[in-house]
Amino acid sequence: MTTTLLPADRILTPRRIQILVLAANGHTNLQIAQxxxxxxxxxxxxxxxxxxHLGARDRTHAIAIALVRGLIHPHQIDLLPPKEPQ
Structure with missing residues (x-):
């Protein structure tokens, strides 16, 4: 009998977690690469x-799943105050 891994069973590497944190902070792919x-x-x-691995539809969904699963944490996300209207 073979075991099929579900998305919740898959492990992300530290580098992929780092990429998720940067994306959660609003960085583009180019900014993450740099x-x-x-x-x-x-x-x-x-x-x-x-x-x-997370069973996500897109990067926003991946970030949400990572937050819910505790792979990344709210304190890792810089929430900047809203910009003043000009």
Whole structure:
């Protein structure tokens, strides 16, 4: 009998968690790539794996799942005050 892993059973690497935290802080793929000194295509590849492992539809869904599952935490997200209207 083979065991099928469900999205909740899959483990994300520390690097993929780091990418999720940066994305949760509003960074684009290019900004994440620059911060981590990797290529933008590598960031995109990491997100494909992250979405597959979490069973997410898109990066926003992946961030939400990671927050709910405790893979990333609210204190890791910088919530900037809203900008004053001009």
């Amino acid at each position: 911060k981590l000194h990797i290529g933008e295509e590598s960031v995109k590849s990491h997100f494909q794996v992250i979405k597959r």
